[in-house]
Each structure stands twice: as structure tokens, then as C-alpha cells.
Amino acid sequence: MFYTRLMPTPLPAPYLVATSAPAAQLIGLPADLSDSLDILIGNAVPERAQPLAAVYSGHQFGVWAGQLGDGRAILFGDVATSAGPMELQWKGAGLTPYSRMGDGRAVLRSSIREFLCSEAMHALGIPTSRALSVAGSDQGVVRETVETSAVVVRMAPSFVRFGSFEHWYYRKQTDQLKVLADYVIDRFYPDLRQAGNPYAALLEEVTRRTAHMIAHWQAVGFMHGVMNTDNMSILGLTLDYGPFGFMEAFDANHICNHTDQQGRYSYANQPQVGHWNCYALAQALLPLIGEVEPTQAALDVYQPEFAAKIDELLHAKLGLTMLEDQFDTDRALFDDLFAILPGVDFTLFFRRLSGVRAADASGDEALRDLFIDRAAFDAWAERYRTRLRAENSEDARRTVAMNQTNPKYVLRNYLAQVAIEKAQNKDFSEVERLLAVLQRPFDEQPEHEHYAALPPDWASHLEVSCSS
Numbered sequence: 001m002f003y004t005r006l007m008p009t010p011l012p013a014p015y016l017v018a019t020s021a022p023a024a025q026l027i028g029l030p031a032d033l034s035d036s037l038d039i040l041i042g043n044a045v046p047e048r049a050q051p052l053a054a055v056y057s058g059h060q061f062g063v064w065a066g067q068l069g070d071g072r073a074i075l076f077g078d079v080a081t082s083a084g085p086m087e088l089q090w091k092g093a094g095l096t097p098y099s100r101m102g103d104g105r106a107v108l109r110s111s112i113r114e115f116l117c118s119e120a121m122h123a124l125g126i127p128t129s130r131a132l133s134v135a136g137s138d139q140g141v142v143r144e145t146v147e148t149s150a151v152v153v154r155m156a157p158s159f160v161r162f163g164s165f166e167h168w169y170y171r172k173q174t175d176q177l178k179v180l181a182d183y184v185i186d187r188f189y190p191d192l193r194q195a196g197n198p199y200a201a202l203l204e205e206v207t208r209r210t211a212h213m214i215a216h217w218q219a220v221g222f223m224h225g226v227m228n229t230d231n232m233s234i235l236g237l238t239l240d241y242g243p244f245g246f247m248e249a250f251d252a253n254h255i256c257n258h259t260d261q262q263g264r265y266s267y268a269n270q271p272q273v274g275h276w277n278c279y280a281l282a283q284a285l286l287p288l289i290g291e292v293e294p295t296q297a298a299l300d301v302y303q304p305e306f307a308a309k310i311d312e313l314l315h316a317k318l319g320l321t322m323l324e325d326q327f328d329t330d331r332a333l334f335d336d337l338f339a340i341l342p343g344v345d346f347t348l349f350f351r352r353l354s355g356v357r358a359a360d361a362s363g364d365e366a367l368r369d370l371f372i373d374r375a376a377f378d379a380w381a382e383r384y385r386t387r388l389r390a391e392n393s394e395d396a397r398r399t400v401a402m403n404q405t406n407p408k409y410v411l412r413n414y415l416a417q418v419a420i421e422k423a424q425n426k427d428f429s430e431v432e433r434l435l436a437v438l439q440r441p442f443d444e445q446p447e448h449e450h451y452a453a454l455p456p457d458w459a460s461h462l463e464v465s466c467s468s
Helices: 021-026 034-041 108-125 164-172 174-186 190-194 198-220 269-288 292-299 302-317 330-340 346-355 375-389 397-403 413-423 429-439 446-452 459-463
Strands: 003-005 015-019 052-054 057-060 063-069 075-082 084-091 129-142 146-156
Touching: 003 075, 015 021, 015 034, 015 108, 015 429, 021 108, 021 146, 034 129, 034 146, 052 413, 057 164, 057 198, 063 164, 063 198, 108 146, 108 413, 164 174, 164 269, 174 190, 174 198, 174 269, 190 198, 198 269, 198 292, 198 302, 269 292, 269 302, 302 330, 302 397, 346 446, 413 429, 413 459, 429 446
Parallel strands: none
Antiparallel strands: 003 052, 015 129, 052 075, 057 063, 075 084, 084 146, 129 146
16 A cells, blocks of 8 residues: 555666765675675565565645656665664666656666765765665666666665655545554654654654755755655655756856756745645645644744754854854845855855955955955955954864865766766766765865866756756
8 A cells, every 4th residue: 555565677787886885884784785786786686675666646846746656766675773774775676556657767877966966965964865876787768868777776764755645645545644654753753752743743843854954955055956745855854866956156046957947946946845845744744633723833843943054054154153142144144145146156165265364355365266246255255254353263263164064075067977978988987986075075185176176168058857
């Protein structure tokens, strides 16, 4: 009822593209997984495993899409770790009953992107699913063109989604809805059993986690690209990496998903879409919560939690440690910064900001060079310096703290594209190098300085879509 048991569909002549040693270590596996290739690509099933594909539904681009489900994902393992249980899932391992018009496969291009970004986001400290490996096969699949197949092994404590609850609500099957909610509470939120209304408490906790996750996205310039309710984790994890992107030249209205013609999932819209998605979850949980008032009260935590978290993150990004009321002009300082930021590289700006000195403009040059309107930057920088002096900020200490908050390296689309093109020619060295860099995003890594450079001109022509 909640899932269908089935076996993956084998792929011919598999090859291993890359593995994540930290992800392997998390589940007690060695860094070298070459002997496990058949399992990693779904050509063999681990002993005692009973693979399954789950059913769920969801709103896609704000429209009810009905039944969806794991159309190309198959859950095959559950491993106990020091951080709790971790589920393992093949993505791209063949047809399931929920594939609809799809083929159940993933392509090498999108699989490398998901593998790299999952591990990059983890290294950035953002709640996310993880990726253990990516393996490929020359078997062709049709997207915009014919591409080769691949399978990602991804990991998360749970892959239950907002849409998992919507499925039973819209089918008017309250008994199944309750079974699912009780499972999630008992397995992942056992403390909520002490609440007067555990289902309202569940909604409130998920709403809070979702607000925090999206605040982290905004702070690092990450855009998910397809925030449908079936892609929203009940644990507040970044889930289902498709047409994602990291902000380069800042544009609050940037749309990273070429399929999103209306701009629903632009960078600026992500916070409000997250709130909308929580309302969709609330609607699904209403039969269990019982009344509108506690349901609304649970949802009401979203905006203050998001505001508090983004405020905390922006203070850290600017190296400001004092949050007392006397600095109530900080919000204006933040807003005015984003007003002059359009066209400026997001990641480079915040990384170079650590070089600003509180006493004078002697450390401004590298940062100032990012701006066309340098007078606007100069005016803002003087206000920033005044704020730094107001809390007696020490330059050396602040620089260290800011460089542990503002990454030097993120997964820019062009970096992923270079790695993908080499991998399509069976050269996986760039995937491995890029992974190693992204696993240490805050370190200087002078030997890899070129990975932190402004994107080349040709990168502006790259597009990612829902097929990515």
C-alpha cells in the first residue's frame, strides 16, 4: 500500500565513476568500493535486502499533480549509524510502478550533478541527503538527446516527503495517513509524543526545519529549482537535486531552472514557496490535528523562524557578533547591501568581505574590483566599517570567523559541466578532484585557486532543466 517491492533492472557493462569516502565511512564501508560495483549500480542486491519503491503524490509548480511516487528510485537498505538510521536508495535503477511515462533511468550528466552537490551541501553545513556513489553504463536513454545511463546511491535518514502525506489526504484514506504520521513521529520525532497534539507538534517541527533549511539556502546562494511538495523532506533536508544552481552574478529574481518559465522557484521566491509548501502539508495533516487553530499556530512559526535564522546567518557572513537591540539598523545594512549587489559574484563577494578592515579602506581593493558602481560600494563599506567599530571588531579574528562561514568553493554550473564532459569520455579524474575541493569549501586550497575564479564567458550559456 505504501510501497511496491521490486527488483532493480540491471545495466550492461557498468563502470564506477566516483565514490564519497566520508559518506562510505558514515555507514561503515571502506573508501574503496570498487568491489561493490554491481551493488552500487543495482545489478546485484545486498543479502537480505528487500528493495521497494514508495508511492506519494504532490503539487508540482503549484498545481495538484495527483499520484507520483518513486519513478526511478528504489530503496534497498537501512543502515544503523552513530547518527541514527540511514536509508540507501538507487536513483536510476529502472522502471517502477510509479514511473508513469518515464523510463526509470537517470543520465550520467544529472547523476554527477546530484552526487557532487549532495556532498558539497553537506560540507557547507546545510541539511541534505548524501550521495555514496555514482556508477555508469553506456546503455542509451533519451532525454533532449540520447545520453548514457547512470545510478546514484543516495542516503538519508528518510525519503518521506510532504507529498507522502498529501497522497493519503487527497485519497481520503485517513487511516493510512495516521499510520504514516505515527511512523514518522515514532521513528524520527519521538519527543513529540509528549505534546498535547503530536500531529500539530509534527507540523510545527517540520515547518521550523523547513524555514531553517531555506534560510541556509538563501545565505549561500543556493537555488533548488523545483520546490514541488513531492521534493520537500519531512526531515527538513535538501532533497532531489535536479535543476539546481548556485548564485553567480547576483540577481534576486534569478531562475536556475530553464523549465520554470513563470519563475515560481526563483531565488527570491524560495522562502515564500517553502511557506506555501508547509501549508500544503498542513492541509494534509488537518484530519489528524483535528482543528484549524492549532494547525495555523503550527504554521505561524515559519516566518519568525526564517527571519531569525537568516538574520543569524547574515550576521555571521558579515562577521558581526553582537545582535543586541542597539544595532537595530543591521537590517537596513543588510538590505542596502543586497540593493547594490546585483551583477556582483555572490560567493566571491562574501569571501572577499573578510578582507575589509575596520579602521580604513586599505583592505577594500579586491572586493571593490567586483563592482561597476564603486561609489555605491564605497558608501556601503563606510557604513559597514562604522558598524564593525561599534562592536570593537578585531580584524584578524573576524577574518578567520568569516572564512569559516563564507565558502570559497561552491559547485558552479560550469565546474560541473567540465567534470561531466570529461566523464562522458570515461575520464573521471575531474569528478574526483572537484569532489575533493568541494568537501573542503572553506579552506583556501591555493593549489585549486582556479575553482574559485569568476565563471568564463561560455558559462553564461549553460541551462539546466527538469531533465537535469
